[in-house]
Amino acid sequence: MDTTFNVNNFLEIRKIGLQALKEALGPVGMVRFFQQYENGFGDYTTEKYQQPDLSVEEIDVLLKKNKLPVNCS
Numbered sequence: 001m002d003t004t005f006n007v008n009n010f011l012e013i014r015k016i017g018l019q020a021l022k023e024a025l026g027p028v029g030m031v032r033f034f035q036q037y038e039n040g041f042g043d044y045t046t047e048k049y050q051q052p053d054l055s056v057e058e059i060d061v062l063l064k065k066n067k068l069p070v071n072c073s
Helices: 010-035 056-065
Strands: none
16 A cells, blocks of 8 residues: 555545555455444534433433433433
């Protein structure tokens, strides 16, 4: 593999990076590596203000009853 590349060419960086991952981890390891970095979903900034304002004691009681509100995670 050529060790020189244009750092301003994102396609070239991606190609070389993928090849390096494949060589270092193998195909299965490469996929498992990518699975660690998912984008997720939702809007945390908005959703964090929609959560109930519960004390630690209230959360403890709800956990013991297994009755946390659906939007609490």
